Amino acid sequence: MKIAIDVFLALAVLAAWLSAAAFVVLHTAFERLHVVTFLNVATGTMLLVAAFCTDGISSRSLKSTFLIVAVLAIGALLTHVTGRALHLREGERR
Numbered sequence: 001m002k003i004a005i006d007v008f009l010a011l012a013v014l015a016a017w018l019s020a021a022a023f024v025v026l027h028t029a030f031e032r033l034h035v036v037t038f039l040n041v042a043t044g045t046m047l048l049v050a051a052f053c054t055d056g057i058s059s060r061s062l063k064s065t066f067l068i069v070a071v072l073a074i075g076a077l078l079t080h081v082t083g084r085a086l087h088l089r090e091g092e093r094r
Helices: 002-025 029-055 059-089
Strands: none
Touching: 002 029, 029 059
């Protein structure tokens, strides 16, 4: 089980590094916005799976689930609002 936990944590770190590299390479704000969303989803999911591998179903892993769901919901909302603001800044209105 320790190997599985290490693999999921390594995947979370790999996703974070991949996101950092993509953030440097991508040019527009819209492209970078997708990177932030990928970072939230990929690392959050990997950390959640690692938490369940560590503790099984416990109060700590269920709290982690609640936090990841909250981060994903708030992140989606912030991404949507930021995208709308970028559209308005560029003069495109829908």
